Amino acid sequence: MKRNRHLPYFVLSGLAAILISGCQTSTQTSDARPADTLAELGQRLFFDPALSLNRTQSCSSCHDPAHAFTDPKGTADSLGDDGHSHGGRNAPTASYAALAPEFHRAEDGSYKGGQFHDGRASTLADQAMGPPLNPAEMGMTSKALVISRLAENPFYRSSFSSLFDDKVLQDPERGYRAMAESIAAFEQTALFSPFDSKYDRYLRGEYTMTPQEELGRTLFFSQQFTNCNQCHQLKRSPIDKRETFTDYSYRNIGVPANPELKRGIDLGLAANSRVEGAEHEGKFKVPTLRNVAVTGPYMHNGVFKDLRTVVLFYDHYNSRNPARAINPETGNPWGKPEVDRNLSEKELTSTPALDNRRVDALVAFMRTLTDKRYEPLLEAEQ
DSSP: OOOOOOOOGGGSOHHHHHHHHHHOOOTTOOOOOOOSSHHHHHHHHHTOGGGSTTSOOOHHHHSBGGGTTBOTTOOSSOBOTTSSOBOSSOOOOOTTGGGSOOOEEOTTSOEEOOBSTTOOBOSHHHHHTSGGGOTTTTOOOOHHHHHHHHHTOHHHHHHHHHHTOTTGGGSHHHHHHHHHHHHHHHHTSTTTOOOOSHHHHHHTTSOOOOHHHHHHHHHHHOSSSOOHHHHSOOSSSTTOTTOOSOOOBEEBOOOBOOTTSOSSOOOBGGGSTTOOOGGGTTBEEOOOOTTGGGSOSBTTTTOBOOHHHHHHHHHTTTOOOGGGGEETTTTEEOOOBSSOSSBOHHHHHSSOOOOHHHHHHHHHHHHTTSOGGGHHHHHHHO
């Protein structure tokens, strides 16, 4: 199932199409009517390339609403505003990101929540502050430069004045935080978290699962045949109507290094400045499975292209079938873990092996987690 990265925007709902066409604004726009809400202001900021040094990238460049808020180029990591820098990690979807709890340490000493693969941003607003100043991403050299770009635009001047105060854009620290809070407000809207997939419609009695999808659902939530829900179920009831399919924990599942990425060993959670201890090396935040079928490549480093490959990777820990020892995308044995310590061995090795029928059923179920407006992306793969 190869992902089609070149579908036109008509695959989106009318709301999303309007957002795209209406928000790619120039810094020279004469629309000075102030935004009515933080979300409306954040919407304009999200699509504005003026927030990058060379005016070539916006938040939507790597979190494109036409591709479930991921990078439409489909590469393992994203290209920076300068045309040659790379981020070194796979851009995660911004879908349902607003529902992640703040980064925190649980009573058992484990870490949960936050944004980015390593949780280094505690909140959604903290996350929005990162990319504009990252030299490998949007490349702005200072908060003051970002704020000066905003001040060029009469819409931003009037909106920040109306929603904050007249002097907010005169203070780089306050102005930058206000910008991030506005983007976060936009990301908290229903556009990012509609809960209208086939699975959601099934819960509402509006969709009947196919036999294959139903088998996959049963396997996914089982306590006997898979361990999927040990990490990919937040609510304890499989019928919760706002399930995000992640418990926001951090795990090392033995993902091999991606030779396409030009970086050293990625220590994941241990690279977070708020985290201490070698026991956290190699751990990454469990991602949401919402829209997973249309947001490849997979894993923090984009090492796997196909969702079925991901299921086979998990299964190889338990299967004695020689075929399961081979990565179908490379034709070679699975690579060694990039970080070979702190593996979640109990979760990885305590379930029965899956035959092809059950592998395909799990993939079929995960496809039902696709937001309604992205279902044409699934059809394009067939």
